[in-house]
Amino acid sequence: MSVPKNILESGFDTKSQCCGCGACVQVCAKNAIRMQEDDEGFLYPVVDTDLCVECGLCESVCQYIVSVGKNTALQHAYGGHINDADVLNESTSGGAFSAIADVWCDENYVIFGAEADGLKIRHSFVTDKNEIGKFRRSKYSQSVIGDSFKECKNFLNDGKKVLFSGTPCQIAGLKSFLKGKDYDNLLTVEVICEGVPSPLFVRKLDEKIQKEKKSSIISLDYRYKDSDRWDYQVMNISYSSTGNSINGTIKYDRWLNPFWSIWLAHLMSRPSCYKCPYTTFNRVADISLGDLWGAYAFCPDLYNKNKGASLIIANTDKGKKIAQNTLKTVFIGREIEFAQALKYQSPMRKNIDINPKRDDFMQDLKAMDYDTICKKYAKRKSLKFLFSKYILGTYRQRAWWKNIKRQLKK
Ligand SMILES: Cc1cc2nc3c(=O)[nH]c(=O)nc-3n(C[C@H](O)[C@H](O)[C@H](O)COP(=O)(O)OP(=O)(O)OC[C@H]3O[C@@H](n4cnc5c(N)ncnc54)[C@H](O)[C@@H]3O)c2cc1C
Known part of the structure; x- marks a missing residue:
């Protein structure tokens, strides 16, 4: 498939071939491509045919055309939460992102992530880890990537340690933009993603x-x-x-x-999310982060009451080293069985x-x-459903009661 020049006006099937990572925009030496919103609110590349010289650079970095290469390393899963109560409170689940940033970023580093300005979500970077608060909290809308891949490449070539975080398709876009080159000074962190809704x-x-x-x-x-x-x-x-x-x-x-x-x-996900090639346990980034779904069933000790717990999956040796270091320093938790974690993470198994x-x-x-x-x-939730959630409690709360009863019987 080649990048269609008028994807904005095309139908669902063609649109589902573009995740909007913006690598094509950033690689174009003629500035012939820009991102434009369609009538559903999603961004797509639009090619200015007057400026385009058909050099094919955009196609060479399109992750839907180029294979980004899958991780083959044995994966390891960890569950738990960060040891700082304030950071945990500001984080979506267990503060795993902040824990990883803390360990990876010692000196001469840059951190990329998604920040919010009202309802606008965009990628940016910070050079001081005390400023990563703006990247915390999941913003359930696709972030505008802007020039982040170009900036990231410049920092890498300058020898800075870079942590790049985003959705799996954004990490794939970055890797594709970097032409698959391995950088020792790059750590990629992806959120396990169920898709992005229309803004x-x-x-x-x-x-x-x-x-x-x-x-x-x-x-x-x-x-x-x-x-x-x-x-x-x-x-x-x-x-x-x-x-x-x-x-x-x-x-x-x-x-x-x-x-x-x-x-x-x-009902309102981006077309490409329904055919996302990254809904598999073969991950794109060094580290994948998610909620510790199912903790009530397979690791209740890690649930962390109602304060949130994260799942960290190390997909590469680099990721494993960092994940294990977080456990030694700022992250309270332990290794868990990868297969069990996978059971509760449908975005790692299917579209x-x-x-x-x-x-x-x-x-x-x-x-x-x-x-x-x-x-x-x-x-509209049924009365039975609301009774079960608000009176009987969530699965986790019910499991907790069952546990107490079991202990008392002993
Ligand atoms: C769109 C989306 C869908 C998700 N779907 C799932 C899911 O189905 N199952 C699951 O277990 N977890 C999912 N997550 C991940 C989950 O919400 C948490 O981000 C994860 O548990 C890490 O928790 P934390 O406490 O470390 O988060 P925080 O400290 O809150 O971490 C925030 C991290 O998320 C990144 N981020 C925030 N918003 C965006 C965005 N719009 N685009 C790209 N990156 C972003 C930041 O750059 C940062 O790296 C999703 C996240 C997003 C953004």
């Missing part, structure tokens, strides 16, 4: 807030660890009329949040299914307001 959905929520509160969203934390609430996966939205001081906040409980209901029903209602949903998303969309598509 149009949260923009609709912003429109609602603008209308009702005469304010705009200035920050959106998808998985706020709210100590006052039952569960730690609360969506916390702050809005402001001036752009500075917060006028108010809206909180959605995990089980009543239309965003999770709609996204996890796979997400295309919801047959996706087309209808995307059409409605463009035309309807936030409340109407949610009413039509967010699954």
Whole structure:
């Protein structure tokens, strides 16, 4: 396949061949390619045919054309959480990303990650690990990669130690951009990824807030660890009329949040996510990070109450060395069985299914307001479900009670 020049106007099948990593944009010596948003809110490369000299450079770095090479090293899995309570509180799961950055970055280093500016998500870098707070917290929207691959390459060639974090397709884009060259001074860290949703959905929520509160969203934390609430996966939205001081906040409980209901029903993912080539246990990066799903069943000692626990998978020797060093220094946990961890990580085993209602949903998303969309598509939870989650507790809480009962019987 070659890179189509008018991918923006093409259909789902062609679009599903482009994950939007932006390597083609950054490699083009003629500046003939730019990223442009389509009507679903996803970015695609658009080629200016007047500037294009058909040199083929863009195709040479397209990860969907070039094989990026799979890791073959024996993988190791670890579970646990960072030993710093404040950092843990700011992190999505167990703070594994911060622990790894802490160990890898000793001197002369650069860290790349995804930061948020209101609803805009973009990749950037810091040269002081005390500033990585802005990369913490998963932003469930595709980050705009900008010139990060070029900048990363320059830093690597200058001999700096680089930690590059992102989604698996972004890491594959970087590797492809680097032409598969191995750099001892590069550590790649990917989040295990279920796909990226259309940013149009949260923009609709912003429109609602603008209308009702005469304010705009200035920050959106998808998985706020709210100590006052039952569960730690609360969506916390702050809005402001001036752009500075917060006028108010809206909180959605995990089980009543239309965003999770709609996204996890796979109604609004990027087309390429349904055919993602990285939904396999052969990973792209040195280290993969995720939530320690299933901890209640196979390693309850690592669940860390409601504060969050991470899964770290070391895919290469370099990754293993760093992961093991975190356990000796800043990460509280232990090695766990890789096969068990894999059992609870569907994005490492299979693609997400295309919801047959996706087309209808995307059409409605463009035309309807936030409340109407949610009413039509967010699954209303049954009383039985809510009783089970809020009264009986989550699987983890129920497993915990069972354990206590077992101990008392002994
Ligand atoms: C879009 C997305 C989908 C995910 N899906 C799953 C899943 O299905 N299963 C699972 O177990 N885990 C998933 N994760 C990973 C999970 O949310 C945590 O990031 C992971 O558990 C690491 O936790 P932490 O406490 O170390 O995180 P934090 O310290 O909060 O780490 C944040 C890390 O995530 C990166 N990041 C944040 N937002 C983005 C973004 N938009 N694009 C690229 N990189 C980003 C940052 O650069 C940083 O490296 C997903 C993350 C994202 C961003």
